[in-house]
Amino acid sequence: MSPPLKILFAGGISTPEITPETDLKRLFAEESKRSFRRTNRYIDLALAGVNRCAGGVSAGTNVYLATAQANVADTTAIMEEVIGAEQDPMPLTFINLAGNTAGYYIAQHLALDSANVTLSRSGFPFETAIQLAALDIRIGKSTTALVGGVDELIHPVSEHRRRLGLAETVQLGEGSNWIYLAGSGEGIGEIPLLKWFRNWSEMGEFAEATPWDADTALSGGNGIQIERLRLLGEKAGISRRFEYVTGAGFYQTNFAHGLVRFIERPPSTSLLHVNEDDDGQVCLVLLRMC
């Protein structure tokens, strides 16, 4: 990606700030002075997060909403209704089930009428959203982009954990975290690198051969074991760590949370983030604070 994408703002909301008692609809209304009556909790989550990144969003901004589970709470509830009880869902509940309805309410909240994409990719939903935004900016389809990761936690947690195929010990979380990107301008940070590799060793060779800034921290996404990260750090000459998964809990778009937390309180000037999917593909993202 060249020139580097500039990050103009960042913000969001995540576990542990969100607790089972958090009324997201009310929170969004208090912070934005707006309210949408007909939304579900997933949409409220998306709105509450994006609103914290929405200062100064310009007309013509594209929206890229990455998610792994989308409206999973309503989907399971409607499936119970339709298959279990053989009843029609309420019309509004069905409309809110459409994967892009959260994006629609974001567009309405921010008065945006440009491209608005809800997207996913196993293992790398948020990375994929950044890449699409970069592509559109590069080819001139937009100059600015709101890029977010939104996933909700549903209860009972034990059932959701089973659904995700995770061990009983894995802490789950949820969040809606956003960055506002531009192709140029004064940013608080920039993304000079987003690169995919076929496997860990290919990525390792690249990391070893690349001269990283001295004050770079290394972080790993879901499932990257500490020992593996330590070995990568040795290869790349990066000893500092930035850990976000423990506090945020597991959800596939929690890298968005990690990025936003880093930007809010940067412990170093750069962050190198590594993530891996179930097939062994690896993605590296470099964030540099300005």
Next chain:
Amino acid sequence: MPDRPYIRGCGIVSALGSAMDLLADNILRPAAPSSVTIGDRVFPYYRIPDEEAEPGADRFYRLIDKAVDTAVADGGLTQAECRNMGIFIGTSSMDISVWEERFRQERRVNEQATPSLQSNCGTIAAHVAHRVGSGGYQLVVNTACTSSANALIYAAEMVCQGLIAKALVVGVECVNGVTLRGFNSLMLLSEDRCRPFDEGRNGVVLGEAVGAVILGGEAPKDGFYYRGGAMRCDPASVTASTPEGIAAVMRLALQQAGVAPEGVTAIKAHGTSTRANDLAEAKGMELLFGSKVPPFTSIKPHIGYTLGAGGIVELLTMLACLRRGFIPPTAYFDHPDPEIGLAPLISDTPFSHGNIMLNYFGFGGNNSSIIISNDP
């Protein structure tokens, strides 16, 4: 554009036919769809015949495999080409049919069973990547009825920019209870026919289909390529598109394609057969084209409203006809609607070359427009 994204391999599984030649043959012989029962009411539904894939939880993925395998073979791709190919999926209901069927099975043995829904939104792309042996880029787009149209736009952009050499774009929608019951609750289902732009139109007739297309590589014999496209969000209404929003996305698509409004040979309208959509679409076309609206048609009376799959499925259906040398007619159009003031094509119209606009509009305000062409 550094690389022209030619449309090379095509694969389809649908109620209209499961081969490109069949689509062109059958579209001139409109056949009544099969049906689905929702509660105590029976609705027409364009269902893929059981001989394409037996019912069951894995029917969804077997149908995808069939379309994908056909497209890869039709495109003449080598294993090496597949290895680096990008995978792009567009769907609105994802693989919900799989989890519904498993839930039904679990309920038979355990009344307390709850839906498991163990996949994620990226699962379909991962499945297709395994199927074709791709270790390349993956993307799943979920923008309601514009999903696979938008997947195609991104695939084409990546080919144009040289980020990938080839892309496999799949649109998929399979029959499921949530979609049927949901549309029923919205009172959007027709109990007789899909009649786009007709005065007597009274709702949509849903359908299921899988379409797969390969973009990139050498020019095919027919010369068709993706020329440009655009997507926008119209925040005016979550369920209905506005004429202004429709005109805006068509205008942007033409700009992207470098085509003037008078350069459009024909339009594949979204044409759902609902009162509001068809009216808004006609007014949107008039806003952009004025009194010179190009000939337009709707594919949905032939294949059903395939929702998120429609972007690719209707592209393939249109392409099958264009290759055969005609623009297909809109079936079941009998009575012009004075409020609309425009009429779609009612007989097949000769085609040799030109720019074809394909329009798609969806819930959540998503509007998309694509231009394909065989002009040199």
